[in-house]
Amino acid sequence: MQNDAVLTMRGIDKQFPGTKALKKVDFTLRKGEIHALMGENGAGKSTLIKVLTGVHEKDGGSIWLEGVDGEAHIHSPQDAQNLGIATVYQEITLCPNLTVAENMFIGRTQGQTVKWKDNIKRATEILNNLGIPARAKQELSSCSLAVQQMVAIARAVDMNCKVLILDEPTSSLDDKEVEMLFGLMRDLKSRGVGIIFVTHFLEQVYEVSDRITVLRNGELVGEYAIEDLPQVELVAKMMGKDLNDLADLEQIGAKHAASGEVIYEAEKLSSSESRAFDFNIHTGEVNGFTGLLGSGRSESVRAIFGADRVTGGKVKVKGQEVKITKPHEAMKAGIGYLPEDRKRDGIIADLSVRENIILALQVMKGFFHPMSKSQMEAFADEYIKALSIKTASQDTPVGSLSGGNQQKVILARWLLTHPDYLILDEPTRGIDVGTKLEIQKLVLRLANEENMSITFISSEIEEMLRTCSRLIVMRDRNIVGELTGEQLTQAQVMKTIAGGEQ
């Protein structure tokens, strides 16, 4: 046990029915370090964190904390909190309708009365101290997401935490907000707080972390100082294979600007959420909408699919004018749409993997033409295999799968309908590197081999550059540029998004 360690976990075992989630995992967090916990979905990151925060009880192993004699016993989230382990989750778990100060002190009052005056004073102190741009009396919902996230951290810090766990804190933040958050993290680090940082964004790991622990399949791969582990090797360690796959992608990535006929064409298309825009896509083409969050890229593709109320415009599919105002009409025209928010708009969580896979095809077949059970099973089996979806069985509720596998189920749902034109909005958000690569490869393969037209949207520009042969750049809900061929470089995309001269 190192003497500067605030947290030492040794030989942690955790078993779930059917799977061994953690096998003899060691983890050490030192004082004043930012320690990235990396691994693909299902590698055991969340389980390890849940063991540490008392959500799950460990089956074996021991945990020591600085300042606690002997082993630390964590049986509930309350125990963890009392021992100085604080967690800030991806989804903000505060009450938006309360003020910042109320959020910071709620559920922490000692004694019978609440001294709001003192609390507000204390909250203001902490906010100033940490440089968080919020006022104590401000309603939380009026703060930006990043500030809300920071308030959650401030709440945790004020509970005198020694160990701060940040679980995917940046996934809904834009670049500027991420910078703010990192500033706060570095500040806390200098005060001696040990931070466990869980994220899918590799660049971010290298920006703030001091050390990386990699898990794979519930086992410890190793602990590395950040300078000893180049990004490429990290990916390799997470995936448990070398990077031939990445090279493969570069090869398949012989993306060609499709010369086929125009399969879909919209003129002055607008919806309740998007401004009028023109758009077209050719057979076998992969193009993408890019722009900052809120630039209107998702709203545009939603308009194409009829997901929001369509308010105007002309749409032609294969040269024929069609009316698409409802998702069902888009589906009949051969369009598929994988929505941005997987949980809210994609999966039907309680239904089985099978039902989720066949849903769209079944709807297209019609209300009075249900498929036979054996047919459904055959389709589900085929796609579970084709996309290597990790699930215990077809009957497993899709909600219990990991994020990446849920995404594959939705992808399977649309592939099963054999669309001519598939819209993928953030298909790789919040999923692990291996699956990301698989999805990118699949996109290119579908376009090249099956002549499918695909619109691909991603927050990671690199990913789009790798897959798209044409990028439509949006800013403030308007299309501000279109990049092809030589122009497809990160610098050019950034410049166009930012609004520099072309």
Next chain:
Amino acid sequence: MSVRKKSTKKANGLGQLIIPLTALALLLLFNLFRDPNFFSIKIAVNNNGNSVLSGNLITIIDNASALAIIAMGMTLVTAACGGQDISVGAVGAIAGSFFVQVLKAWDTITAGSMILAILVCILSAVAFMMFNGTLVAVFKIQPMIATLILFSCGRSIAYWITGSATPQLEGSIVRAMGMTIPGIPIPTPIFAVCLVGIILALIFKFTNLRLYTQSVGVNQGAARLNGINPTAIKFLSFVLLGVCVAVAAMIGVCRMAQLSHKTLLVDIEMDAILAVAIGGNNLGGGKFRLAGSIMGAYIIQMLTTTLYAMNVATVNVKAYKAIVIIIIVVAGSPVIKSKVSALISRIKAGKLQTSAAKGVE
């Protein structure tokens, strides 16, 4: 491997029904020990002069008929809308009034007038349920609030329709529908339950109603993006509930051979919701099992009959019923369920380990 796959499938199939099945079995056992004669079924001659099966079990199944039918419809509305219709009793009274009015239009009840009355009864119930359905599906009002309207005024409407307090019905057709058909020893309402059950089963087999309803109930946003029309599905659930309510109302009217707008299907809404819950269905919508709700209805009725058979005073019956229901509902609660499944998996894991150890030896 394939054997194991099958067994998990079977467990999945039963899962939700374990609690109602156990409750039903325990009630049966309890009665068996209390009074072995409780289950004796005799052939007796009823007051119509037909020889029919009689006994507690028959009485239970017979008396639960209206409840079982409404519970099926309630299950659909619950699954699609994530809420319950509390106006089923009142709409039943309205539909019953239309039924009686049509029959009263002629001096004697003939097969022709009966068919017309049945149609009018079903149409009226469906029409009033469409009112509920519109409020819930189109205007997105919470089901309980939307159906509160007919819950409060439905029985008044029924009174206006009939114009008098308790119109009486006579005739062999009414007796055949409410009690037994001459020559058939099983009470007719039991056949009505089977008929409604079979019709719904056929609908599930030949349409996608189950998949659509469950999808809408679990995540209507996602359902919409997959081309399903949530409004239509919710509306449809109310239409089907209307049909169920009409059948239940006709059973109630024919059984008593009279219509009392005050007592026809009174308090049935709460029992129906309870039946859905006992059946292990999520009252927040989503996945559902009709079989569970039907069992729930029979459990409620068996409980009542058992208590009466034990000579519990009428005023006390509800209190005793409440105690048993608390036990069933708590046993089916998520907290207990997860505790039990954790326990089972621990036992299973233990067994696996010991058997593996033996294998090594």
